[in-house]
Amino acid sequence: MPRLRLALAQIDPTVGDIAGNAALVLGWTSKAAGAGAHVVAFPEMMLTGYPVEDLVFRESFVAASKRAVAELAERLQADGLGETVVLVGYLDADEVGPRNAMAVLHRGGQVATYFKHHLPNYGVFDEDRYFEPGDTLTVIRVGGIDIALTICEDLWQEGGPFAIAAAAHVGLVVNINGSPYELNKDDTRLALVARRAAEAQAIVVYVNTVGAQDELVFDGDSMVVRPDGSLIARAPQFAEHLMVLDLDLPAAAPTPPAVPVTEMRVVNVHISDSVPSSEQPAPPPEIAARITDEAEIWQALVLGLRDYVRKNGFRSVALGLSGGIDSSVVAAIACDAIGPSNVVGVSMPSGHSSEHSRDDAADLARRTGLDYRVEPIQPMVDGFLANMSLSGIAVENLQARVRGVILMALSNQEGHLVLTTGNKSELAVGYSTLYGDSVGGFNPIKDVPKTLVWRLATWRNEEAERRGDVPPIPENSIVKPPSAELRPGQLDTDSLPDYAVLDAILAGYVDGDLGRDDLVAAGHDPVVVDRTLRMVDLAEYKRRQSAPGTKISIKAFGRDRRLPITNRFREPSH
Numbered sequence: 001m002p003r004l005r006l007a008l009a010q011i012d013p014t015v016g017d018i019a020g021n022a023a024l025v026l027g028w029t030s031k032a033a034g035a036g037a038h039v040v041a042f043p044e045m046m047l048t049g050y051p052v053e054d055l056v057f058r059e060s061f062v063a064a065s066k067r068a069v070a071e072l073a074e075r076l077q078a079d080g081l082g083e084t085v086v087l088v089g090y091l092d093a094d095e096v097g098p099r100n101a102m103a104v105l106h107r108g109g110q111v112a113t114y115f116k117h118h119l120p121n122y123g124v125f126d127e128d129r130y131f132e133p134g135d136t137l138t139v140i141r142v143g144g145i146d147i148a149l150t151i152c153e154d155l156w157q158e159g160g161p162f163a164i165a166a167a168a169h170v171g172l173v174v175n176i177n178g179s180p181y182e183l184n185k186d187d188t189r190l191a192l193v194a195r196r197a198a199e200a201q202a203i204v205v206y207v208n209t210v211g212a213q214d215e216l217v218f219d220g221d222s223m224v225v226r227p228d229g230s231l232i233a234r235a236p237q238f239a240e241h242l243m244v245l246d247l248d249l250p251a252a253a254p255t256p257p258a259v260p261v262t263e264m265r266v267v268n269v270h271i272s273d274s275v276p277s278s279e280q281p282a283p284p285p286e287i288a289a290r291i292t293d294e295a296e297i298w299q300a301l302v303l304g305l306r307d308y309v310r311k312n313g314f315r316s317v318a319l320g321l322s323g324g325i326d327s328s329v330v331a332a333i334a335c336d337a338i339g340p341s342n343v344v345g346v347s348m349p350s351g352h353s354s355e356h357s358r359d360d361a362a363d364l365a366r367r368t369g370l371d372y373r374v375e376p377i378q379p380m381v382d383g384f385l386a387n388m389s390l391s392g393i394a395v396e397n398l399q400a401r402v403r404g405v406i407l408m409a410l411s412n413q414e415g416h417l418v419l420t421t422g423n424k425s426e427l428a429v430g431y432s433t434l435y436g437d438s439v440g441g442f443n444p445i446k447d448v449p450k451t452l453v454w455r456l457a458t459w460r461n462e463e464a465e466r467r468g469d470v471p472p473i474p475e476n477s478i479v480k481p482p483s484a485e486l487r488p489g490q491l492d493t494d495s496l497p498d499y500a501v502l503d504a505i506l507a508g509y510v511d512g513d514l515g516r517d518d519l520v521a522a523g524h525d526p527v528v529v530d531r532t533l534r535m536v537d538l539a540e541y542k543r544r545q546s547a548p549g550t551k552i553s554i555k556a557f558g559r560d561r562r563l564p565i566t567n568r569f570r571e572p573s574h
Helices: 018-034 053-057 059-078 152-156 161-167 185-200 293-311 325-338 355-368 378-387 393-414 424-429 450-467 475-479 499-511 516-521 526-538
Strands: 003-010 039-041 085-093 098-106 109-115 136-142 145-151 172-177 203-208 210-213 216-219 223-225 231-234 241-248 265-270 317-320 343-347 371-374
Touching (some): 003 018, 003 203, 018 059, 039 172, 053 059, 059 085, 145 161, 152 161, 152 185, 161 185, 172 185, 185 223, 216 293, 231 241, 293 325, 317 325, 325 450, 343 393, 355 371, 378 393, 450 475, 450 499, 516 526
Parallel strands (some): 039 085, 136 265, 145 172, 317 343, 343 371
Antiparallel strands (some): 098 109, 136 145, 203 223, 223 231
16 A cells, blocks of 8 residues: 655644745645655645635735735745645635635645535534635545545535545545534544545545634644544644654555546546655654543633734733632633733722632732732722712622723723623623623633633642642632622622523523523423523623623624524513
8 A cells, every 4th residue: 555644734823814824834844844744734724814704805815815825835845845745725716706725735836726615604604605615526646645635514514525535436535624612522523524534435634723713712633534433643632733644545546436427526636656755654643632621621711812812912911800700710711821920910899899809819819920900999989979979780880880991991001901701601691791890802701601610710720739830719719609799798699590500591592592491391490591581682782792702612602692682582481
């Protein structure tokens, strides 16, 4: 059997940074060539970043992407890398429309192109709005081995390119991806790649991007799977990685086999019948160990914040540090993401703030080493009250809004990105103050239910102890009853069901799209269900004004769940 040395470049591009992304391809191709790779595959839309959304409608952007492909091919040749076959995703367009494409670069030119066949239009995707589907399967012959090219969603659909690849008797299918992270999606992917490998009757290579773009996080998790479903190699999650491995593959037939007429035709591109043999074998393929749910989520949240800060040109972040669980977890995430010296935690006590809350905030600052400041708000609140006649909830919300003003003033003065700290449970039921505690440019825990916030805090402390570090989150912040402390003796449970009960209902209603009767049939108290659903429905206008935040679930607010603000439909109660 011919032997092919393949490299998978699991790396982190930036949307719109076409020149920078091309430089990444050049650098990582050099590493792959140095390891003796004959072929190196990069992620979906590598040159433009992904997703590009309405940038596809700018002719100048499409032209820049196409120009970058030609220039990259020339640079690879000029740098002595022209013999390495480079598979790279980019944005193309023809007389039909914009195309999500893969270029095959070799010896200074673009020798082949594949256009994505299946275009997703669910969840975070709306690609059938942007792109036109391809109708050909590109098969390249490298080293006497036939390799079929596919892109992302092609993997998630039955039939299509993988069925045609089987009819064409290819030895290998390469699938380049921009597949966003969701909890436990790595398990789904492996099963799916195994099914496609069986369908294609070939080894399937899955290479995914890593990094973050706005709300989306990409976790990598690139892999290589045999037709029998067994795993050959798997890259780690949430880290850039170059996977290099040797594959013994069946030799291609001298003449490409006839393929039954389908909606796709096959385009065969001959590159080489042989490749140089390597003096040294590639290192044995590695299969990265899986990690716990809490570790997976924490790494996603850290990467999501780090890339948002870095790619948008910020150097530091600021947040209100109340001593409660939510702000404590956000502070710990921020310290892990960009370092404690770049995190400003501001305690803003009012006349209702408890001594333990102030102490817990100061304790977290000592544990993490972040930049800790205290700005009492009561004199500012009193100034408003001396000039306005306010009472009840208006006074409570005034305190939250004064805190928001302080944080935004620090942002204006010192250039910090303000982080808001509301969790998914609070956003769902509208338990926040517009222009108050909801103020901020990014929310790391926007898609994290309250009960999961507690789990993450416990995990992060245990992980610190395992490594011999100081746990970042004070134990009292984890165990004390949650409170906004906007009036004497206030607790969250004064306004909300117990979070364990609330989160279970929200998981069904928000993530699962269950109706009222379905939730009651699942065993939830009808009175609590009716109350919760009313709060969720009435809070849509608040969510539309909330900061973006890292998506970790199947149904994140903003990216996934889109409901009209003006909406009189209510789940019927009985």
